[in-house]
Amino acid sequence: MSDQLSPSKKPFLYVVVCAAGIAGDVGKLIAAAQEQQWDVGVVATPQALGFLDVQAIEARTGYPIRSAWRSPGAPRPLPPADAIAIAPATFNTINKWAAGIADTLALGILCEAHGLGIPTAVLPYLNSAMAAHPAYRQSLGRLREMGVLISSSEPHRPKSGGGADRFRWEEALELLAPEVSERQ
Ligand SMILES: Cc1cc2nc3c(=O)[nH]c(=O)nc-3n(C[C@H](O)[C@H](O)[C@H](O)COP(=O)(O)O)c2cc1C
Numbered sequence: 001m002s003d004q005l006s007p008s009k010k011p012f013l014y015v016v017v018c019a020a021g022i023a024g025d026v027g028k029l030i031a032a033a034q035e036q037q038w039d040v041g042v043v044a045t046p047q048a049l050g051f052l053d054v055q056a057i058e059a060r061t062g063y064p065i066r067s068a069w070r071s072p073g074a075p076r077p078l079p080p081a082d083a084i085a086i087a088p089a090t091f092n093t094i095n096k097w098a099a100g101i102a103d104t105l106a107l108g109i110l111c112e113a114h115g116l117g118i119p120t121a122v123l124p125y126l127n128s129a130m131a132a133h134p135a136y137r138q139s140l141g142r143l144r145e146m147g148v149l150i151s152s153s154e155p156h157r158p159k160s161g162g163g164a165d166r167f168r169w170e171e172a173l174e175l176l177a178p179e180v181s182e183r184q
Contacts, residue, residue, distance in 0.1 A: 011082040011180060013038040015172075016106045019047035020088035020125040022164045026052070029087055029169040030060055036173055041066070041078040045093060045106045069105050081118050083180055085172035086110065088125035091136060098139035114146050119179035121149040121172045127162075131155040149175040 013033050017023050026042070033040050041063040044052060054065055064077050086093070086106075093107060102108040113120050122143065130136065140150060151171045156163040 010037055010039045012079045013040050013176075014078070014081040014084045014109065015040055015042050016084060016086040016089075016110065017042060017044045017048045017052065018086065018088055018090040018093045018106070019045055019051055020090050021051075021162050022088050022125055022167055023048050023051035024053065025164065025167075025169070026087065027057065027060060029085065029172060030057065032170045033085075033173055034060075038083075038173075039079075041081075043067070043078075043106050043109060045090075045104050066105060069108070081109075081113070083176045084110070084113055084118055084120040085123070085176065086120070087123040087169060087172050088167070089122045091124075091126045091130040091133075094122065094124055094143070095135050095139045098142040114148075119149070119176050120147075121151070121175040123151040123153065123167070123169070123172055124155070125153075125162075125167060126155050127158040127160075128155040129158045149179070151175065 015026060015029055015033070017026050030040050030042070040061045042057050042061060043066045046067055049067055052065070058064055066077055070077065096103070096107055097110045100111055102111045110120070144150060151168070153168065153171070
């Protein structure tokens with residue numbers, strides 16, 4: 001929780017959405033977070049925008065979905081984050097984040113979050129064939145070293161339909177809860 005947070009102000013959660021098949025269900029996480037008294041803003045990768053009902057999400061959160069960098073001098077569209085949940089997180093974004101690549105706004109925010117000490121939880125969603133790539137294991141190891149909280153869910157079998165019904169969106173909030181309450 002940021003030092004500026006007053007007792008009456010709700011903590012602000014960034015939900016970072018990547019271009020995975022279940023991204024369209026991110027409303028489940030947004031609703032769960034709001035029920036737990038978070039204010040929520042969504043940051044989508046450019047690829048993820050095509051998976052989302054942008055209007056519905058913006059109506060639900062009350063904030064524009066951010067996907068691109070603002071122009072220099074333009075106001076910040078979202079308040080600063082007290083915590084970040086990346087859900088779903090793709091193979092692509094996880095590997096680039098761990099490698100320190102910031103070529104999307106989402107990655108820029110994630111790369112900076114470590115230095116800012118913002119509690120961050122990631123829910124990867126990918127198949128086991130992608131997860132077998134050696135870079136992926138190394139990326140998760142590096143993210144763990146950085147203090148990132150990683151979900152317990154296992155990659156699904158390729159061509160299995162994805163196991164979207166078993167994806168526990170609320171695990172992001174469960175992972176963040178101890179970190180956030182510690183700072184209050
Ligand atoms: C319909 C569809 C479903 C996809 N599902 C996944 C997925 O579940 N996990 C994943 O890592 N990539 C998935 N991809 C591939 C990513 O969209 C692709 O790697 C993209 O470059 C990721 O961009 P991002 O990480 O910037 O969001 C999918 C692509 C499509 C077209």
